[in-house]
Amino acid sequence: MKWLVQEFLNSSANSIRIANALEKCSIDYLLVRVNKDETLSVIDKENKMPLDNSGKVIQEYVLNEPVMVYGSKTFAEIAEDMELEPGSFMNEQFEFDVFRDVLGSELLNQHFVIGELSELEPMADEFFIRPTGNTKLIPGMTVTKEDFLSWKERESKNENSPYIGQSLMISPIQEIEAEYRFFVVNQEIVTGSSYKVGNNIDTTRKPSKDILQYTKKMIDRFPLAKAFVIDVAETKNGLKVVEYNNINTSGLYGCDELAFVRSINDLDFNIGMELKSGPSHFM
Template identity: 25%
Template sequence: MHWILQDGFLSETGWDALIANLERFGIAYSVHAVVPKTGELLPPPGIDHANVICIGSYSMRHVAAKHGWIPGVFDLYAQDFGQQRAHWGHHMLNAGAVVTTVRDARFSGEQMFVRPINDSKYFSGRVFDANAFSAWQSAVCDPAANHATSLAPDTLIQLSRPVAIYAEYRFWIVGGDIVTQSLYKRGSQVMYSSDVDERLTQFVSARSGEWSPHDAFVIDACDCANGMKIVEINTLNSSGFYAADVQRLVLALDQRYTVK
């Protein structure tokens, strides 16, 4: 299998380990610039087969689909928040969120957590106060606005009340198994560690056993004021590595998806 890496992501934590492991195990790879939105690669890849995996921005799903690459990108666009809530229900951190468009969103309370309902990367989920949300909403709905992404007035978003989160973790799922995991935030402090609470590992294993949005994906989970919850799912191809065991991840993907 050939790995295509986006050069803009090479500064991410874990990317040196990714390249080192590809070279250690003799796995073919190449590095490319990625054209925003279209996902086109520069220079164009000189690959004479379709057994390719992409690691980089979410827009790479377009070029992967165009070339028929397998596995290409494990695209989660269709598995939006509505699908996640339908399967995982109260296990979701924001199970009580309101889903609406940017245009029709109504702010309530002092603060609200807002994010897109799918893994679109239109914007990063964050907590707004009323004034900040009003300014953001007006900017998105301005007819003269020229956004860097496809964010638009009719983009579906979710709004929910913020919950106190004690720690956040990322789990990489391949073929139904947790391959590796990482702590990435404790309270408000960014902190990468491979030391993960076993309770969270068991919780995530149970949830992925109930429903998997793809054969390979990432689950972010947390320990919060309401117990253990799923924060969101993410496309594995576009997710940071934090303190993951990159060697285990590389070998799991290579062994499962390399065409023999």
């Protein structure tokens, strides 16, 4: 397995950790830049400058080889357009309405409403809002009714609003004691950690045996891809699934990047003998 790792945007600790893990495991990878026009440039690992022949380098690099990508949602979408295998593990099941259909009451935010910003109305004096799918348009957060209505009015006057055509999810606020992230490959948990305890970021709490058993049960109930990330919450109403995420774009927190990298590289893929023929993303 070869890898394409998006360059360290804003000194991203996640990308740096993945690159370091690949080097420790002696796994071949290219550091790439996603340009504004969504073409890719190969970045020299020493001088951090783009190569003039990036297009040729990438074409030869991915030819007849299984290639994994790690970086942003845009990068994962480019990998899908290039028809890399495995490339990105994203599929149409990474949506909250699908989660609810499969999990029912096991989903933390089962009582949600989805719509564009212009369509949604406050469901309480304070409520939770986040994008659907795997977009990072805004982080998940709580908003007050007043702030939401002001935000909605402000964006309605913006002809270039980034929220036009984008689905958002709103749901009642849930009391969460702790949240955990697990990386899953071939329906097995390969690494995991806490990422929030109470209202604080905390990657040090070890998941209990009960949490691991519950998570495995939810993985077996809904194995939506060969590799994915699942977030689980401890609540006063028991354990709940927060969401599933694309493994190509998920933050690591306290998870073991070496275990993640090795598990992906142990996957088997049969690659055809011709160059993939998706849209061109080469410089």
